[in-house]
Amino acid sequence: MPSLQIINYPHPTLRHPSKPLKKVDRTLRTWIEEMFELMYQAKGIGLAANQVDLPFQLFVINPEGDRDSGQEMVFINPVLKTPKGSSQAEEGCLSLPGVYGQVARSEQIHVTGFDLQGNPIDLVAKGLLARVIQHEFDHLQGTLFIDRMEASDRRLLSDRLYEFELELQTRQESGTIPDNQTIKKRIETLENQYC
């Protein structure tokens, strides 16, 4: 089994709405361990499954971004409800390295779902934790933080985004990233196995 890699914008899996997981097996547990490892290596605090090309409603978080000090959380089939308040802050994303921008999020959010052991999650999150959960939840719907930026802010990033687009094209032409049809087939295979 090849190890996972973080995929960058505009890889099509980042735009694919993820499906709920119906089972957790040994392979999935290994993938989740790898997701934490990749997240720490990239100095992130959250990573969604479709950022490693897995089309599942699953994300991992450690708000400290440090294996030794923070709390590792795994969210499976998360649902967000009763958003409260609003706050503006700068965000980045491991699938858009070097890109940052102001994003408005709910200040507080109620999240339900399941952890890796199958225990129900029922959590009211505030501040940074609420922001990370909303950012990762967005990934599962195929939404990126740049979609939520003010149009005027996003325009300032257009050259950089174009570079990402050219890079994907180049990598698909050279074969280091599969073509769109192959990516789509792989997603279908994984969904048939796990969803």
Ligand code: NI
């Ligand atoms: Ni992200």
